[in-house]
Amino acid sequence: MSWGLIAVLAVGTFALRIAGPVLRARIHLSPNAVRLLGLAATALLVALAVTQTVYAGDGFAGWARVLGVGVAGLLIWRRAPFVVVVVGAAAATALLRVAGIS
Structure with a gap:
């Protein structure tokens, strides 16, 4: 892996992490959107847990x-x-x- 790619990934990661605090006052979400984002995070974690529970490699665990x-x-x-x-x-x-x- 080249050092340039690592630097680009590091800058991108830092930009995404700093975007939350910087843009928090500028972006307003409705209460319904906030609720749906919370549900989406929960659904993602449940899907990951089920996948890791049921599958190992190519087949059933x-x-x-x-x-x-x-x-x-x-x-x-x-x-x-x-x-x-x-x-x-x-x-x-x-x-x-x-x-x-x-």
């Missing part, structure tokens, strides 16, 4: 991973501490894999 993430979701819904969520999901996935459910 296996039921153990899907059910492990489901256990994590259930523990989060029950307001379990973060450590319990991580250990519970890992344990569920490991037990399913030991049982032969990949």
